[in-house]
Amino acid sequence: MLSFLPSALLALTLPQFIFGQPKCGLVPPRDATASSKSTSSGTGTGTSSSSGDDDSIADVLANGWYPGWLADDNPPSNISWNKYNTLTFAFATTTSDVNTVALDSISQQALPQFVTEAQAHNVTAILSIGGWSGSMYFSNAMATAQNRSAFVKTVLGLVEKYDVNGIEFDWEYPAKQGIGCNTVSTSDSENFLSFLQELREDPTGAQLVLAAAVSIAPWVGSSGEPMTDVSAFAKVLDHISIMNYDIWGSWSPTVGPNAPLNDSCAPIQDGSAVSAVKAWTSAGFPADQVCLDLISLGLAAYGHSFDVSNSNAISSSNPKELKLYPAFNAGDQPHGDSQDGQAGTDECGNSTPVGGIFNFWGLVDGGFLTTAGTAANGIDYIFDNCSQTPFVYNPTSDVMVSFDDATSYAAKGKFINSMGLKGFSVWHILGDYDDILLDAVSAAMGIETVCTSSS
Numbered sequence: 001m002l003s004f005l006p007s008a009l010l011a012l013t014l015p016q017f018i019f020g021q022p023k024c025g026l027v028p029p030r031d032a033t034a035s036s037k038s039t040s041s042g043t044g045t046g047t048s049s050s051s052g053d054d055d056s057i058a059d060v061l062a063n064g065w066y067p068g069w070l071a072d073d074n075p076p077s078n079i080s081w082n083k084y085n086t087l088t089f090a091f092a093t094t095t096s097d098v099n100t101v102a103l104d105s106i107s108q109q110a111l112p113q114f115v116t117e118a119q120a121h122n123v124t125a126i127l128s129i130g131g132w133s134g135s136m137y138f139s140n141a142m143a144t145a146q147n148r149s150a151f152v153k154t155v156l157g158l159v160e161k162y163d164v165n166g167i168e169f170d171w172e173y174p175a176k177q178g179i180g181c182n183t184v185s186t187s188d189s190e191n192f193l194s195f196l197q198e199l200r201e202d203p204t205g206a207q208l209v210l211a212a213a214v215s216i217a218p219w220v221g222s223s224g225e226p227m228t229d230v231s232a233f234a235k236v237l238d239h240i241s242i243m244n245y246d247i248w249g250s251w252s253p254t255v256g257p258n259a260p261l262n263d264s265c266a267p268i269q270d271g272s273a274v275s276a277v278k279a280w281t282s283a284g285f286p287a288d289q290v291c292l293d294l295i296s297l298g299l300a301a302y303g304h305s306f307d308v309s310n311s312n313a314i315s316s317s318n319p320k321e322l323k324l325y326p327a328f329n330a331g332d333q334p335h336g337d338s339q340d341g342q343a344g345t346d347e348c349g350n351s352t353p354v355g356g357i358f359n360f361w362g363l364v365d366g367g368f369l370t371t372a373g374t375a376a377n378g379i380d381y382i383f384d385n386c387s388q389t390p391f392v393y394n395p396t397s398d399v400m401v402s403f404d405d406a407t408s409y410a411a412k413g414k415f416i417n418s419m420g421l422k423g424f425s426v427w428h429i430l431g432d433y434d435d436i437l438l439d440a441v442s443a444a445m446g447i448e449t450v451c452t453s454s455s
């Protein structure tokens, strides 16, 4: 119930809801969140299950994306439901008809199961619309007042059909080309705002969790540049998840961090959690609005691979030390794990190379990591102290991978708390191995399950 409310309303009504009924949820310790500073009432202090006044239940977001297309091998019943309080089902996709969004056949089967499991575990179930290959027709759907009204109806129809608690818009990207054949308009971002406002005005829409997955820079405005004031979006969205990954990859000039925590200390500033949070808050998307934080940090449960020669990869003065930002052979993209995309044709009909993506489990599977998530025998490892992310290297196969491990997840968890962010969103939750990453960020944030008593 709590999570269905827009955040401003929630801030006002929170105590009544909390005191009204017993409620179990994940919380960080009270003093770990910025929001706790502004709570005034309250006699208890801790995280004990009987304090009865823990109004921080709605504050922390422990979220991840569930990739619906992988449901056959990884059914919703196998999710670690008790370690999240929100899960986001990816993806429903836009179509050329504003009255229809699509779900692939596996997702159609899995989504009702996903929602049933979520309800059984008190986890907020969000359906994400869009994604890299599903954003083709957002621009059309938002383009006119008539289309926006029709799309509001389409979205509410989805909510009713699948009984989800919320909708995420993963539009990649408003006013900026993504995969290559999306419809795009310079008015996309302002149309998007008008659409969200209209959705919020609907009595059902007002009760939904509304979220957006966003890039490290704010939405592009009519000038073609990132908008300098996105504060109006903060009034209609419950949270944004910043997709702080794919910052470096096969398209980059050298090897670099997939998901850097920081880049102000790096040789090249290509973006990071630090700079992204700064960019969004500077544009008026508050990290802390009416007691509640609206920014969730997207975390990568995967890495990008590069072909790097021994002489480029390894320090000449210390054969045990890997170099940072080495040159790589772009013409020889290594294959990733067994779920990696093959070379082929994308949704636009353009040819695409092999992805080179290793899920975290894929690094275990591929012999880079032990089952404890540490570097395996014969694998070189370095932890970059600026990006606070690790790299592994197999000197025999010449494959280097920039990825995230328990250490980097813990660093990001501390950052989330120190900035007073709302929480985390893992792309994607099936990438983990034995919950090593999830447990690391949760422990660093002090997340645990508590129950409040009824009044």
Ligand SMILES: *[C@@H]1O[C@H](CO)[C@@H](O)[C@H](O)[C@H]1NC(C)=O
Residues within 6 Å of the ligand: 021, 022, 023, 024, 025, 120, 121, 122
């Ligand atoms: C879900 O919430 C209800 C009502 O607040 C509570 O009775 C129940 O124990 C919770 N279930 C779980 C699994 O936490």
Ligand SMILES: *[C@@H]1O[C@H](CO)[C@@H](O)[C@H](O)[C@H]1NC(C)=O
Residues within 6 Å of the ligand: 073, 074, 075, 078, 434
């Ligand atoms: C469920 O998850 C565990 C690990 O979390 C995995 O070993 C097992 O294969 C999964 N089962 C199914 C049916 O996906």
Ligand SMILES: *[C@@H]1O[C@H](CO)[C@@H](O)[C@H](O)[C@H]1NC(C)=O
Residues within 6 Å of the ligand: 096, 097, 098, 099, 139, 140, 141, 143, 144, 147
């Ligand atoms: C409105 O939506 C329809 C699809 O239902 C689309 O054909 C049309 O181009 C859209 N209008 C604009 C201006 O994009």
Ligand SMILES: *[C@@H]1O[C@H](CO)[C@@H](O)[C@H](O)[C@H]1NC(C)=O
Residues within 6 Å of the ligand: 262, 263, 264, 265, 274, 415
């Ligand atoms: C990022 O790097 C800058 C420059 O070295 C440093 O001052 C800052 O504390 C770092 N931030 C984090 C969160 O590591």
Ligand SMILES: *[C@@H]1O[C@H](CO)[C@@H](O)[C@H](O)[C@H]1NC(C)=O
Residues within 6 Å of the ligand: 382, 383, 384, 385
């Ligand atoms: C990172 O910092 C640790 C601890 O200060 C240090 O041992 C390590 O050599 C540093 N790594 C790099 C790549 O600078």
